[in-house]
Amino acid sequence: MRRNTGFLKGFIAGVLTLALLFSVYMGVKGLLEVAYRSGLPLTSREYRDVGDKMRELGRVLEEHYLEEVEVQAMEEEALRGFVAGLGDPYTTYFSQEEYSSFLEKMEGSYEGIGVVISYGESEEEILVVAPFPGTPGAMAGIQPGDRIMEVDKEPVSGMSLDMIVERIKGEKGTQVSLTLYRKRTEETLEVQVTRDVIDVPTIDHAMLEDQIGYIQIAGFEENTYDQFKEALEDLEGQGIKGLVVDLRNNPGGFMHIVAAIGNELVPEGMIVYTEDKNGERSELKSDNKTPFDKPLVVLVNEYSASASEILAGAVKDRGVGTVVGVQTFGKGLVQRNFELGDGSAVKVTIAKYYTPNGSYINGVGIAPDVVLPLEEAPEGAEQAEGPVMDNQLQKAVEIIRSQQ
Structure with a gap:
């Protein structure tokens, strides 16, 4: 009897143990199935390379993302983000379309609203450097220093500068809506601007009182040197006794163009030099034995950047003129475009x-x-012709008079 009782107890214990093990097995199996369906990782492993990880990520999104996956758009943004990972706002990726548009603009003509924008104190702050005179942006009342908050109701936070530029540009006759914050008056403004063909007016010139010449340079594009040379020759033909070069609100441009203009104003010697990551130095020098030899004043402001600062720095350091205004923007870096195999860059x-x-x-x-x-x-103060005689320009004229 005791033997039977012991056997019965052992049998019952065995059955209970099997039942418990089966329950555990079914529970684990169920958890694994849920994890699999949810796309959760079941084990930890090292990826062979980032491409291996991207492929797994793509499979997860393709299988589980609620909406349709736009693979091409994701690839473009992945490339953009890869470059942005450097943390340098001036190193940027261009899609084929963006690069074509960029080259078009640098040639001096494009379709848009005629407003130059740049980063402010951070990459989250996108500021208007200046609207080109007579363009849709200028006629819409956009002003230097306006902060762009939205383009067509879409916040620009998180977008690269080039992405914002592409959203503002567009076919002639179409409209773009900009939401702006004007710090000076603490206003938030919404402006509707109709796009047009923008022939970038990089040079404007005039004869001021007392035979003082004035040349405003809006940017250093491919066509700027020829325009500058024509303006300077026109003023010299009228017998100027001094020259004001206005670089206020000039965001920069091509280094070879500013060097060519510097060659007209600075005597033989250094204009600017660069150093790359390996410490290799390249120099751009003036070889002009007969440069401009009359009193010279260069006007700058907080939006004078990059190539503008090269010219202002050369005039100041070489002692060939007087720089008037406020501290410039501070962009001392050089960029170069590298076109990729598919036309992107x-x-x-x-x-x-x-x-x-x-x-x-x-x-x-x-x-x-x-x-x-x-x-x-x-x-x-606004004049029908010629520049506005603000206090900075008046000071420039005063300095030239004192040196004649």
């Missing part, structure tokens, strides 16, 4: 540049010889 920061005296001005800017903040123009 990447713009890469390849070097630092230094003024003739060896100053590296990135994040610092150039201090003017005469510091003079811009005052609000009085009523009636």
